[in-house]
Amino acid sequence: MQPAVEFRNICKAFGAVQANADVSFSIAKGSIHGVIGENGAGKSTLMSILYGYYNADSGALLIDGQAQDIRTSQQAIALGIGMVHQHFMLVENFTVLDNVMLGTEGGFKLASHRAATEAKLREICTRYRLDVDPLAKIEDLSVGAQQRVEILKQIYRSANILILDEPTAVLTAQETASLFEILRLFKEQGKTIVLITHKLGEIMEITDEVTVMRAGRVVGAVQTATTSKEELANMMVGRPIQGELPRAPYNPGAAVLEVSGLQLQDAAGVRLLADIDFTLRAGEIVAIAGVSGNGQSELMQILSGMRLPSGGKVALLGTELPYAKRSDADGLPATFRKLGIGHVPEDRLRDGVIKDFSVMQNTVFGYQDRVCNRWGLFDFKAIAARCGDLLKAFDVRPANPDLRIGLLSGGNQQKVVIAREVSAKPKLMLVGQPTRGVDIGTIESIHTQLLKMRDEGVAILLVSVELEEVRALADRIIVMSGGRITGELKIEEFDTTRIGLLMGGMHKT
Numbered sequence: 043m044q045p046a047v048e049f050r051n052i053c054k055a056f057g058a059v060q061a062n063a064d065v066s067f068s069i070a071k072g073s074i075h076g077v078i079g080e081n082g083a084g085k086s087t088l089m090s091i092l093y094g095y096y097n098a099d100s101g102a103l104l105i106d107g108q109a110q111d112i113r114t115s116q117q118a119i120a121l122g123i124g125m126v127h128q129h130f131m132l133v134e135n136f137t138v139l140d141n142v143m144l145g146t147e148g149g150f151k152l153a154s155h156r157a158a159t160e161a162k163l164r165e166i167c168t169r170y171r172l173d174v175d176p177l178a179k180i181e182d183l184s185v186g187a188q189q190r191v192e193i194l195k196q197i198y199r200s201a202n203i204l205i206l207d208e209p210t211a212v213l214t215a216q217e218t219a220s221l222f223e224i225l226r227l228f229k230e231q232g233k234t235i236v237l238i239t240h241k242l243g244e245i246m247e248i249t250d251e252v253t254v255m256r257a258g259r260v261v262g263a264v265q266t267a268t269t270s271k272e273e274l275a276n277m278m279v280g281r282p283i284q285g286e287l288p289r290a291p292y293n294p295g296a297a298v299l300e301v302s303g304l305q306l307q308d309a310a311g312v313r314l315l316a317d318i319d320f321t322l323r324a325g326e327i328v329a330i331a332g333v334s335g336n337g338q339s340e341l342m343q344i345l346s347g348m349r350l351p352s353g354g355k356v357a358l359l360g361t362e363l364p365y366a367k368r369s370d371a372d373g374l375p376a377t378f379r380k381l382g383i384g385h386v387p388e389d390r391l392r393d394g395v396i397k398d399f400s401v402m403q404n405t406v407f408g409y410q411d412r413v414c415n416r417w418g419l420f421d422f423k424a425i426a427a428r429c430g431d432l433l434k435a436f437d438v439r440p441a442n443p444d445l446r447i448g449l450l451s452g453g454n455q456q457k458v459v460i461a462r463e464v465s466a467k468p469k470l471m472l473v474g475q476p477t478r479g480v481d482i483g484t485i486e487s488i489h490t491q492l493l494k495m496r497d498e499g500v501a502i503l504l505v506s507v508e509l510e511e512v513r514a515l516a517d518r519i520i521v522m523s524g525g526r527i528t529g530e531l532k533i534e535e536f537d538t539t540r541i542g543l544l545m546g547g548m549h550k551t
């Protein structure tokens with residue numbers, strides 16, 4: 043059978059970076075094909091070429107055996123290619139129906155056309171078990187449901203080849219399971235799926251074949267049934283990945299963070315956090331586990347000074363944090379940083395980096411006062427030297443301090459944020475979803491960094507929806523549900539069923 047897609051000797055460079063180098067492989071029709079590789083390996087670039095967003099410098103692209111010169115996304119869509127991006131392309135205050143109709147020909151406003159489209163969407167939702175209401179507004183939908191809208195949009199546009207770029211990075215375990223069910227149905231209908239993911243468990247679970255990329259090249263192609271997670275990891279990173287990382291014995295010191303009776307209500311009086319009490323000591327990692335949207339983000343925002351609590355107290359090294367002093371010219375987050383609170387925000391694009399600034403500027407963002415000379419002016423030489431050291435120590439690729447950070451791959455942006463916060467030597471480190479969208483080699487190096495900080499006596503509060511990550515790092519686990527702490531476990535008591543019950547709101551035990 044003709045492959046659905048064939049890449050032949052695709053090359054694409056961005057300046058000095060060869061993002062794709064002589065890439066050749068085929069994707070069988072009616073299969074689920076995984077594409078894996080380290081951050082910056084060139085996966086997204088290749089998919090953007092398939093989707094007409096970038097044009098290859100050389101090489102050929104065949105769709106159903108026919109050579110195609112796809113110059114625009116419209117051409118790709120006309121050829122039956124659909125893409126679900128990492129960041130959804132939906133208009134928040136429009137309904138699902140309006141979002142689907144946007145950009146398609148036909149009378150947006152014609153009532154008969156709207157009714158016909160709505161009926162067709164309902165039919166697709168039933169056929170693919172999509173569980174989306176066409177008349178719901180996007181802003182009222184969960185992340186998982188918004189992703190289903192993106193898939194619905196593609197199916198409505200008759201996509202036969204669906205590209206998903208790290209679709210599960212923002213999903214809960216349950217949402218991932220239901221996405222996979224949809225993908226299996228899609229495959230049963232003879233359609234083709236290209237799945238980019240860093241999660242090798244997912245590759246093993248759902249794909250038929252896997253292509254491995256490294257530094258812009260294809261370094262391996264295997265049938266999933268004949269490989270293993272370890273072999274894939276090895277191919278991706280070029281070295282075996284360690285299992286458990288070494289750490290010093292658990293020996294917590296003095297209390298660094300004391301949270302008591304913390305409350306948060308939103309403007310409408312809805313309780314977002316209720317009666318949060320816990321203590322975090324020097325030299326320990328406490329993980330907050332929970333399904334996202336249960337108050338963890340709000341807690342991190344309060345502790346980093348991005349949001350004010352409605353009640354309760356927070357003390358750092360015995361001194362209450364100055365929430366009342368809002369007149370501080372620097373703003374609370376800057377004040378908190380000066381007090382020794384480092385913060386790796388959950389949403390790196392919104393809160394962690396300034397996309398249009400250079401990598402170097404981003405390494406000082408938030409710590410400007412530390413890189414001034416004795417006249418209070420920026421010491422550019424020192425900034426450049428420090429940046430060079432950080433890029434090397436944290437293996438940021440490409441190690442180009444002048445590149446706009448928005449042009450780095452997601453995982454490499456994350457390395458810059460972590461490098462900046464670790465190098466500021468905080469006493470308390472707040473870490474939100476540190477390895478979202480990050481490849482396994484980099485996860486290992488980020489985890490190693492965090493464990494090293496812990497062993498050096500830093501108190502670390504980790505928020506992660508990945509239980510594997512919680513298990514790899516935490517000394518203690520606090521579970522949150524509905525804005526409350528529902529339970530606490532020592533790492534020796536780690537038990538996914540118990541944590542799952544606590545996440546579901548089962549009360550304190």
Ligand SMILES: Nc1ncnc2c1ncn2[C@@H]1O[C@H](COP(=O)(O)OP(=O)(O)OP(=O)(O)O)[C@@H](O)[C@H]1O
Nearest residue numbers: 056061081082083084085086087449450451452453
């Ligand atoms: N528009 C651009 N301008 C300059 N460089 C770019 C551009 N887009 C991508 N790159 C570079 O090309 C290389 C490949 O990036 P790409 O996003 O394809 O990697 P990836 O494998 O998808 O990574 P990740 O897993 O982190 O998403 C990286 O070094 C990246 O910095």
